[in-house]
Amino acid sequence: MEQLEHSLFLVDLFNRAFGKPLAAVLALLGVKVKDPAHLVPDYIVMCLIVMVVLMVVLGLASRKLSLVPTRRQTILEFLVETVEGLLQEIIGEDGKKFLPVIGTVGLFILCCNLLGLIPGFMSPTSKLNVTLGCALTVFVYYHWQGMKAQGVLKYLKHFAGPIPLLAPLMVPIELISHFSRPVSLSIRLFGNIFAEELLIVVIASILPFFLPLPFMAVAIFTGSIQAFVFVLLACIYISGAIAHEEESSE
């Protein structure tokens, strides 16, 4: 697979600028770096670019809020309202407090997916490292929120199932289904974005510049849908974790 990749200009620039200082810092911590010119991999540079772009664009966005919204403010209000509407629909009224984490993960994945379509950049989500990071974030977050909402012992008792007698059967099943969630989240996102990018590369090797265009249009569509489904599944997992037992009040 490595012969399909070439090093990107921005990644080389970053490595030339920050490779030696980072290698020196790592040497202080006792890690020997073999090759400071290729220290930082391409997906980390792309993640940093997405981070900086999102922080600058959205951080500057909350300045100068007016009652009659400008065009930029309308777009951003639409984004926030979409995620808030999703949270309220799935989790309920107190879903709004999860907006920062879920909104950040959703916007990060959306921008990462769309970044790969710009020439000279690559999608960080086309590597399993990045998607596994996003999936593990959601995994840790929904367990933590569940334990915070219900208490640690009561949350762990949910793994035993409704009837205590069935616990030896239910606990392995529940554990497997809970551990399959980050696996499926990460592999779904990774598979979609990586396969789309591989398809574009192969098509571009047949007739570059014109033939990949319809495939890139499809890639915009599937990238947005995959980000939406990631956020949707995260909301469903959170709602399953913090759901209070309504049926015990008989």
Place this chain on the structure above:
Amino acid sequence: MFKNLKPVVIALVFLFVLSGSLLAQETQPGQLSPARASLYKIALIVGGAVIALAAMAGAYCQAKAISAACEGISRNPGAAPHIRFLLIFGLVLIETLVIYSLLISIIILMIKWGSYV
């Protein structure tokens, strides 16, 4: 001057685009022992079959989901946003399984089996 420039520019763009196919290279086949050669053949067939079967099954199941959604919307147009949401969600979950098998197929087809047997 401007009128004469346009056909030249168009010709140059076409030349530039078509020259992309000149980059395709030919590789020489190597010599492999019969055991490794048969493993390569089996790996190619299996890799192609895995994704073909998964695409067939995935497409059939997604077709059932879409037809049920269309029928539901036609019976009750007021519920269209809910049905559309459920449709997209269901399609993504079915497609996840197809993607799993696509990844396995990519792994099978990209491994250099010659260095392993």
